Amino acid sequence: MPTARSRTPTASSASRPRAARARDLPAEAPVADTSVDERVYAAVSKALLSGKLRPGTPLRERALAEALGCTRGAIRKVLARLGMEKKLVLEHNRGAFVPNPSIEDMRGIYRARRIVEAGVVTTLFGQLSREQSAALRKHVQAEQRAFKEGRREDAIRLAGEFHLLLARMTGSEELLSYLQRLVANTELYKALYDSAEAASCAPREHEQIIEALAGASLARALAVALAHLDELEQRVIAGAGAAQLAPDLASLFATGGS
Known part of the structure; x- marks a missing residue:
């Protein structure tokens, strides 16, 4: 009977299938460049x-x-x-x-903020811990630095975050989520229509709110907080009528421009 041939593959024949299988493997999906x-x-x-x-x-x-x-x-x-x-x-x-936005749109958003933030002040009045008060004051210091260094966009963002920090201290995630949407709107109104110099008012008024929350009168705390929002609204509405030409996007986002 004929002798069966050996089926042991040679080194070259063994490497060919492996190489072919490697080529057949699907390429890895590229990782998104976040x-x-x-x-x-x-x-x-x-x-x-x-x-x-x-x-x-x-x-x-x-x-x-x-x-x-x-x-x-x-x-x-x-x-x-x-x-x-x-x-x-x-x-x-x-x-x-x-x-x-129209004037009425903006007034509606500020009206909602006054209602929500009156509840925040009422909840937090006389209840802030020493650590919470320190966190609020530290935040106001960051606002002051942003203004002094001419970082207007940071000053606006930090001013809005002060109010979100207060809302977070109430312990209500639903309240915080709603106020985040309102603050996002009013931050943009401030950027579009408020003067750069007006950013200096926020840290001082926020300090007054902190002091009023630790004071003896809830009525006083509410008056200080709502007067702050009233002032913001009045400045934004006053500046809303100024029409300006749209910028050239290429120049705006050129290196160093953004």
Whole structure:
């Protein structure tokens, strides 16, 4: 009978199937570069809160992608995120726009803030711990530094976060979530219509709120907190009538411009 041939593969024949199998393996999916998204988000947010983007300005994907050196897909994701945060208006088949709210829209948002924040003050009056008071004062110091260093967008953001810090101290996540939406709107109103010099008022008025919360009169604490919101609303409404030309996006987001 014929002898059966050996089936032991040679080194070269054994390596060929392995190489073929390696070639047949699917390529690994690329990892999303979240750093690009965050860079673009930070640039557009900074432009919004610095007041460089005027009401009604269209944010075109192609122009932004060229100005920021990224893909239109990255721009699209960031614009959608800002739309969810109520910092931009997204219109179907038209694109993204800087909000151009009416006077009544703005008054309605400030009215809601007064109602909500009156409840926050009532809840926290006489109840702040030493640690909470220290945290609030530390936050106000950060606001003061931002203003002195000319970081207007940071000063506006920190001013809004002071009120969110108070809401967080009530222990109600539902209340905090609602106030976050209101503050996002009023931060943008302030950036669009308030003067840069007015940012100096917030830290001083926030200090007064902290002192009033630890004082002897709830009526006084409410009066201080609501007067602060009234002043903000009056300045924003007064500045809302000023019309300005929309900036050139390429110049705005050029290196050093954002």
